[in-house]
């Protein structure tokens with residue numbers, strides 16, 4: 001494992017900068033403290049790094065991100081042949097920027113205020129300061145005319161801050177989480193600054209068309225700018241330019257995961273899992289970060305009622321719920337953990353017998369192979385978020401089901417629901433509907449399960465994460481989508497700026513911004 005070189009040496013090595021720069025809140029590696037007191041880095045493979053690694057290697061790209069610990073800035077270093085630039089956050093910034101503004105303001109706000117967002121001015125100040133440092137690092141490490149791809153809600157001000165320093169670079173931004181409707185977004189005291197921050201990009205990618213439509217509406221309402229189709233017209237020192245906002249649904253390394261699921265050791269492990277569960281007819285599975293957006297409590301409520309009613313339960317059916325630890329220092333997450341664990345205990349207390357447990361609750365993180373074995377062991381996958389940008393777990397389950405068996409129960413409020421038509425779609429708030437759908441999924445005929453799974457597998461295979469990255473980057477670097485022109489731009493209402501009232505700027509009011517209308521080149525490509 002490579003250790004961190006002296007920053008000066010590494011900076012010298014990066015020379016005049018990189019032609020491709022990824023800016024994300026986290027690095028694709030985790031810091032490991034060695035027994036001898038030294039530090040090394042272990043790859044933390046995720047879909048994003050799998051997708052971007054080939055592009056990074058070909059372009060000699062750099063990845064700018066935070067290591068995940070409070071402390072000094074690691075600076076530039078190399079790990080696994082990738083050029084990485086480690087950003088530092090102080091303990092106060094971890095509290096105010098990361099746990100505060102990112103996880104207790106933006107996260108609940110952008111997930112339809114499932115939990116109440118908190119607004120604190122000093123958190124906002126930390127957000128501005130950290131975004132400025134990331135923008136500065138991007139400006140330092142990008143070569144002339146480079147492509148810079150910024151990721152997610154933690155860094156929404158970086159596009160504008162970077163453009164102010166480096167008008168020569170091409171800037172893309174991808175939002176991994178939903179972009180909320182304006183009525184919710186408008187609660188944010190700094191809504192105009194956030195929209196303006198994002199508009200520093202050339203291309204803004206969202207998971208779903210509805211997210212892009214919400215953003216375009218926020219542009220009209222919060223800044224009074226005009227939009228036409230997927231384009232927002234902004235003015236700059238070099239004259240007007242169009243920023244495009246479109247849907248680019250993210251995916252997974254489908255082939256890689258499917259291969260893992262075919263390995264004999266993984267298949268054996270899947271059989272072992274079913275054995276230790278007592279060879280039930282039906283294994284139900286939930287896999288989520290322990291997050292209030294994931295609808296874990298709704299799922300447990302539905303399952304608990306099915307047990308009470310004798311419609312499901314051991315020895316015939318058992319539920320395995322993996323809830324991987326997440327954001328444990330944020331109060332709402334601590335409260336959720338208590339509630340989930342109380343609910344699981346109640347269900348098990350009431351329904352377990354010696355040697356037979358209805359809910360197997362695992363508050364742990366597992367290696368990728370174990371996750372694949374769990375997906376293989378599960379007859380019915382329960383994905384019931386109240387709101388989710390995409391939900392990769394749904395796609396991972398599908399990718400692992402090489403024999404085309406298994407059923408996916410999927411919330412309508414996930415981005416994945418727009419793509420996986422073969423799923424059993426549910427509204428997780430409708431507990432009776434959720435219960436009926438779970439029972440229906442457990443009783444599906446082999447032929448129907450196969451038909452549903454086959455169509456979902458085709459989608460996930462053809463639209464993998466590499467295609468997602470290629471589509472986004474070729475759109476970003478391609479000829480400007482619709483030509484710039486000043487005719488026909490819609491006038492935006494500007495309650496903040498006090499111009500014309502919002503007559504008819506909702507989606508639906510204009511075909512170009514309706515959630516059902518194609519929104520630009522990305523949408524057309526999928």
Ligand code: GDG
Nearest residue numbers: 176250288289324364365366367368388389390391392393
């Ligand atoms: C955000 C958006 C969007 C979970 N536990 C373990 C583990 N995982 C992996 C899953 C999956 C990933 O974590 C979770 O991805 P999701 O998409 O389900 O959700 P978020 O973490 O909320 O991700 C989301 C995503 O960004 C991408 O744009 O889809 O909407 O919220 O890959 O497998 N992996 C391992 N052990 C675990 O215990 N190895």
